Amino acid sequence: MNNTPTTFDVIVIGGGLAGLCSAIHLSKNNYSVLVIEKNEYPKHKVCGEYISNEVLPYLNFLGIDVFELGAKKINQFELSTPKNKLVKAQLPLGGFGISRYCLDNELAKKAIDNKVTIIQDTVEEVEFSNDLFSIKTKQATYNSKITIGAYGKRANLDVKLKRKFIKNKSPFLAIKTHIKGEFPDDLVALHNFEGGYCGVSKVEDDSINICYITDFEAFKKYKDINEFQQKLVFKNNALKKVFQNSKSVFETPLTISQISFETKNPIEKHMLMCGDTAGMIHPLCGNGMSMAIRSAQMASLLIIQFFNDDIKDRLTLEKQYLREWNAEFKSRIATGHFVANLFSKNRLAEILIRIVKSVPSILPYIIKRTHGKTMTIE
Ligand SMILES: Cc1cc2nc3c(=O)[nH]c(=O)nc-3n(C[C@H](O)[C@H](O)[C@H](O)COP(=O)(O)OP(=O)(O)OC[C@H]3O[C@@H](n4cnc5c(N)ncnc54)[C@H](O)[C@@H]3O)c2cc1C
Numbered sequence: 001m002n003n004t005p006t007t008f009d010v011i012v013i014g015g016g017l018a019g020l021c022s023a024i025h026l027s028k029n030n031y032s033v034l035v036i037e038k039n040e041y042p043k044h045k046v047c048g049e050y051i052s053n054e055v056l057p058y059l060n061f062l063g064i065d066v067f068e069l070g071a072k073k074i075n076q077f078e079l080s081t082p083k084n085k086l087v088k089a090q091l092p093l094g095g096f097g098i099s100r101y102c103l104d105n106e107l108a109k110k111a112i113d114n115k116v117t118i119i120q121d122t123v124e125e126v127e128f129s130n131d132l133f134s135i136k137t138k139q140a141t142y143n144s145k146i147t148i149g150a151y152g153k154r155a156n157l158d159v160k161l162k163r164k165f166i167k168n169k170s171p172f173l174a175i176k177t178h179i180k181g182e183f184p185d186d187l188v189a190l191h192n193f194e195g196g197y198c199g200v201s202k203v204e205d206d207s208i209n210i211c212y213i214t215d216f217e218a219f220k221k222y223k224d225i226n227e228f229q230q231k232l233v234f235k236n237n238a239l240k241k242v243f244q245n246s247k248s249v250f251e252t253p254l255t256i257s258q259i260s261f262e263t264k265n266p267i268e269k270h271m272l273m274c275g276d277t278a279g280m281i282h283p284l285c286g287n288g289m290s291m292a293i294r295s296a297q298m299a300s301l302l303i304i305q306f307f308n309d310d311i312k313d314r315l316t317l318e319k320q321y322l323r324e325w326n327a328e329f330k331s332r333i334a335t336g337h338f339v340a341n342l343f344s345k346n347r348l349a350e351i352l353i354r355i356v357k358s359v360p361s362i363l364p365y366i367i368k369r370t371h372g373k374t375m376t377i378e
Helices: 017-028 053-062 100-113 156-160 225-231 237-243 288-307 314-344 346-358 362-369
Strands: 007-013 033-037 050-052 072-080 086-097 117-120 123-129 132-137 141-149 172-180 187-193 196-202 208-215 254-257 271-273
Touching: 007 017, 007 132, 017 033, 017 053, 017 100, 017 141, 017 288, 033 100, 033 141, 050 053, 050 288, 053 086, 053 288, 072 196, 072 237, 072 362, 086 187, 086 346, 086 362, 100 117, 123 156, 141 288, 187 237, 196 237, 208 237, 271 288, 271 314, 288 314, 314 346, 314 362, 346 362
Parallel strands: 007 033, 007 141, 033 117, 072 187, 141 271
Antiparallel strands: 050 086, 072 086, 123 132, 132 141, 172 208, 172 254, 187 196, 196 208
């Protein structure tokens, strides 16, 4: 029996947005790609599910038409403070609402159509020697010339890789549910409450996505999610109104904890890290998914150049990826931190809203600073 592991051109660890987009892109160029994803498709994920239009040309290039899938076109934005001050704005570029249940599943189907191998397994270790990666999962070992790390915000693999951020506890947890009720199709709202903020927008099946992020300190004073919502979240009138007369679609909300916004390294053990694995923007910016998709394109284009010998060696590939990643994302992430900090201080949030009310152009300006330009197809 031959026990030699199969060698792929590229192994992608994690089949979320970043992983699947890079897998489709590379398979379109006839490279052999293995995606290792620990969960099955389709699956709901904790996410606000509002995506900026900047990714539309690239999704089309990959063969995905989100509007054929029923995505809602969104061009209005509403922001409220814990003290119920409300401002509205037109979104500079706009976006769309689609559930991760639907989008990730469609991307996975497209990847399989393109001859990507997807296996359901968990990567436990990554080794690199003699210019080859050895990827150990729970069940097997695979080899590759290139490995993309696209396993999301936090995983056991980060512990194995001794990544710095994983040692520090994060105070943030997030809760997401889908409800049926009254809410405009073309609106994404960001409603703040003491200790957190909540995104609201519609997705393809007319469900309203409710996704909030809060500080564990604020949350632990209440006995459960229901009490937390009744006593704290619903002090925001706009949120109370959304929930009124609504019906829950999920049996129980989804929760995640330990959401870290600390700086990460986009290259780790010669892997090109994509999406949240490389760095995470505050969810209130509504740009994490676009960043994941954009970083997948960035990595794929460079990997193709590497295989074509237009990039001469691995070190040059890594340096180029790092340079492009920093140029594209560093300032978005920094602006996101700044805005999230302002909103964590209630008094400053109220002052900001007052300024925005008297100079309305500030809001689209801040939104632009946390978003990228419409992606081009190279
Ligand atoms: C509360 C909240 C709200 C948000 N709202 C928005 C929003 O409205 N708009 C927006 O643009 N962004 C939003 N984001 C950000 C967005 O969800 C992420 O940026 C995006 O999901 C990143 O995609 P990804 O492909 O990097 O990671 P993921 O989508 O997390 O995919 C990673 C995949 O890797 C798999 N995996 C993990 N470990 C392993 C392993 N060891 N082996 C194999 N597979 C593994 C996981 O199962 C997962 O499927 C939000 C984030 C949060 C926390």
